[in-house]
Amino acid sequence: MSSTTAxxxxxxxxxxxxxxxLKEMRAAKDLPGISVGLINDDNVFEWEVILMINDDCKYYGGAYFRAHLLFPPTYPMLPPKMVFQEPVPFHPNVYPSGELCISILHRPGRDEHGYEHESERWSPVQTPETILLSVISLFGDPNDESPANLDAAKLLRAERETGDREFRRRCRRCVRESLGED
Incomplete structure (x- = not known):
């Protein structure tokens, strides 16, 4: 078999x-706060995702964040990439460009920096559903130890250590923007 055929x-x-x-996720009744569809009906490799973040996390007041989940042709052997659209959440694990940094979306194998264990990284057993549930969980418990957004991580640490409220204020502003109130 030629490499092109493979x-x-x-x-x-x-x-x-x-x-x-995609069909299973659209039919699922137990995925509150997650809506998925295709960006373009002709391309199943590019999904539009809407995450409805509830009031119980750092994004006080609830928020609606849009993102694109972009799958490689080698899926599920390699992970997709998730990129938040405007407004980009102010979050330690979201680059200012909107790209999400979460262990389960990192290439499988050994972490060259020694930060993550192989079992925390991408595995073909992951699904879009497990990815999105992990992302929602990350909004409730951000990881500030290996931040994609240094400012958000610093402000989150300051809130934990000193009670400073700037992280909360930035999150509330982000929520208002996501709801079209700013």
Whole structure:
């Protein structure tokens, strides 16, 4: 089998898997706060996601964040990339560009920096559902130890250590923007 044929069949397999996973997520009744669809009906590798973050986390007042979940043709062997759209959440694990930094979306294998254990990184058993549930969990418990947004991490630490309220204020502003109030 030529590499082109192998690549084409792998892409077709990934597309079928993603179609099935999208259908299952749309039908799921136990995924409150998550809405998924395709950015373009002709491309199953690019999803639009809406996350409705509840009041019980750092994003006081609830928020609606839009993101794109971009799957490689080699999915599920390699992870997708998640990029938040405007307004980008003010969060220690979200780069100012909107790209999410979370262990389960890091390439499988050994971490060259020694920060993450292999079991924390991408595995083909992950699904879009497990990714999005992990992201919602991350809004409730941000990881400030390996931040993508240094300012957010510093302000979160200051809130924990001194009670400073600037992180909370920035999060509330972000929530208002996400709800179209700013």
């Amino acid at each position: 690549s084409s069949s792998q892409t077709t397999g990934a597309a079928r898997l993603l179609q099935r996973q």
